[in-house]
Amino acid sequence: MEGNEAELAVVLQDLHKSFGRQTVLNGIDLKIARGETLAILGRSGTGKSVLLKLIIGLQKSDSGFIRVHGKEISGLSLEELNQIRKKVGFLFQEGALYDSLSIEDNVAFPLARNTRMSQAEQKDRVRQLLSSVGMEKDLGKMPSQISGGMKKRVGLARALALEPDILLFDEPTAGLDPITAGEIEDLIVRLREERKMTSIVVTHDLHGAKTISNRVALLHEGNILIEGTFDDLQKSEDPFVSQFLSQSS
Amino acid sequence: MKERPIYLGETSFPKPQTNITQFGELVKSSLCSFFEWFGELGIFCGRLVRAALTPPYEGRELIRQIDEVGSKSLLLVSLAGAAIGVVLSLETSASLIRFGAESMLPSVIIISIIREMGPIITGLIVCGRVGAGIGAELGSMKVTEQIDAMEASAVNPYRILVATRVLACTLVLPLLTLAADFSGIVMGWVTNTISEPISLRLFLDTGFKNATFNDFLAPTIKTAVFGLIIGVIACFQGMRATGGTEGVGRAATNSVVLSSLFIILADVLLVRLILIFFP
Numbered sequence: 001m002e003g004n005e006a007e008l009a010v011v012l013q014d015l016h017k018s019f020g021r022q023t024v025l026n027g028i029d030l031k032i033a034r035g036e037t038l039a040i041l042g043r044s045g046t047g048k049s050v051l052l053k054l055i056i057g058l059q060k061s062d063s064g065f066i067r068v069h070g071k072e073i074s075g076l077s078l079e080e081l082n083q084i085r086k087k088v089g090f091l092f093q094e095g096a097l098y099d100s101l102s103i104e105d106n107v108a109f110p111l112a113r114n115t116r117m118s119q120a121e122q123k124d125r126v127r128q129l130l131s132s133v134g135m136e137k138d139l140g141k142m143p144s145q146i147s148g149g150m151k152k153r154v155g156l157a158r159a160l161a162l163e164p165d166i167l168l169f170d171e172p173t174a175g176l177d178p179i180t181a182g183e184i185e186d187l188i189v190r191l192r193e194e195r196k197m198t199s200i201v202v203t204h205d206l207h208g209a210k211t212i213s214n215r216v217a218l219l220h221e222g223n224i225l226i227e228g229t230f231d232d233l234q235k236s237e238d239p240f241v242s243q244f245l246s247q248s249s
Numbered sequence: 250m251k252e253r254p255i256y257l258g259e260t261s262f263p264k265p266q267t268n269i270t271q272f273g274e275l276v277k278s279s280l281c282s283f284f285e286w287f288g289e290l291g292i293f294c295g296r297l298v299r300a301a302l303t304p305p306y307e308g309r310e311l312i313r314q315i316d317e318v319g320s321k322s323l324l325l326v327s328l329a330g331a332a333i334g335v336v337l338s339l340e341t342s343a344s345l346i347r348f349g350a351e352s353m354l355p356s357v358i359i360i361s362i363i364r365e366m367g368p369i370i371t372g373l374i375v376c377g378r379v380g381a382g383i384g385a386e387l388g389s390m391k392v393t394e395q396i397d398a399m400e401a402s403a404v405n406p407y408r409i410l411v412a413t414r415v416l417a418c419t420l421v422l423p424l425l426t427l428a429a430d431f432s433g434i435v436m437g438w439v440t441n442t443i444s445e446p447i448s449l450r451l452f453l454d455t456g457f458k459n460a461t462f463n464d465f466l467a468p469t470i471k472t473a474v475f476g477l478i479i480g481v482i483a484c485f486q487g488m489r490a491t492g493g494t495e496g497v498g499r500a501a502t503n504s505v506v507l508s509s510l511f512i513i514l515a516d517v518l519l520v521r522l523i524l525i526f527f528p
Contacts, residue, residue, distance in 0.1 A: 099395070113403070
């Protein structure tokens, strides 16, 4: 995808990452425009989640460049990196809610640590966020008392707490029943339409990717094998793409 | 690097290695792991110091951790101290009677407890209870991506999770040692009184007659180092946990084993230093 640097939310250039002798990412080039939803598809263990963690600086790349809103993130101090992180929300695969905190405190956590909001303002904001994901009735519950789908909703509310410009989703519908998965997909689409957010969604759910994304990229053997619209993917004659599509549908 | 495929008719057995080569490889990998562990510990300590010394400070979380480490260990540590007092009284009275020195019993019990038994027992008991707890808690947070989620929320986990726990352990250990010393001395007196009645006041007067303030102060402060060891090792093991529930179990076990080992090693060194500086 070509684009003016100012219009691009995230740029990955010649990105490499290995764990020991195992190469996970082998020269990834990817550009994500502002307001776009990109779905990254691929088999399990191909480095999709690693790619998301590199974007937010939770892991360090071996080489290559990552620019978020035009700012190169490697070499930033922790304070500078945290300024970027405040603009990027991350929904983890299992929600990653803090076990020892209630649903309300989980969502309030980024607000309490990163803003000067009063307790009352925080409470209002938390209620508003939980209401936007349909969880306003459960704010006193602990994470162990709610289902997997509910954890993802709360995780999404927490990811939205600091009003990020970019949202990263790690397998948002994995392990959910079709109805709950559909609800999560609707939420993602609604976020894109209402807040004009840039989203990167890592998934191996083809149906979900088609519903929520403008563009898809297929990761295979450490590289982007194909990138384009869902139709481009379906028209591809690459044997792996055909196999991936036929096995997934 | 891709592995070369093995074709039909070709053996898949690896090339035989001599025992010496295997032994060399084993020594090399063990040495690498050993130095890697210390290197990672050094980086971890650097992050911990930076997080502990720079604002904002996590006062509320520190108080919560002091309660978690201190209040909840108090009963266990007091019971262990009491048991040590009883055992010391029973064991030493028989020996002292044999040498006609039973009048020394209060001194032997009190000096043994405040100089060594109280501090080391407190260190090892807290290491078992708190070290395992911290290792398992942080390990579980690590493998379920809660620590990643914290970092993604622009919050430094070293500040909120590590610095508070290490500081709580360091501050609380000397206080818990006082509790262990107290219960040990009281139960030493009770045990002694059952066989040979003696007033508590006389027991304490006789016992503390030969003790100096240095006998009490340096060994009690020594336990702050034990607390530091427990906090650092347990948090370090928890923060580097990998591999699901198995990794959490490993982090908890390693926290206890390594903390206990380092406490005993530190005790040897600190006793020597105390004897030099507080003769």
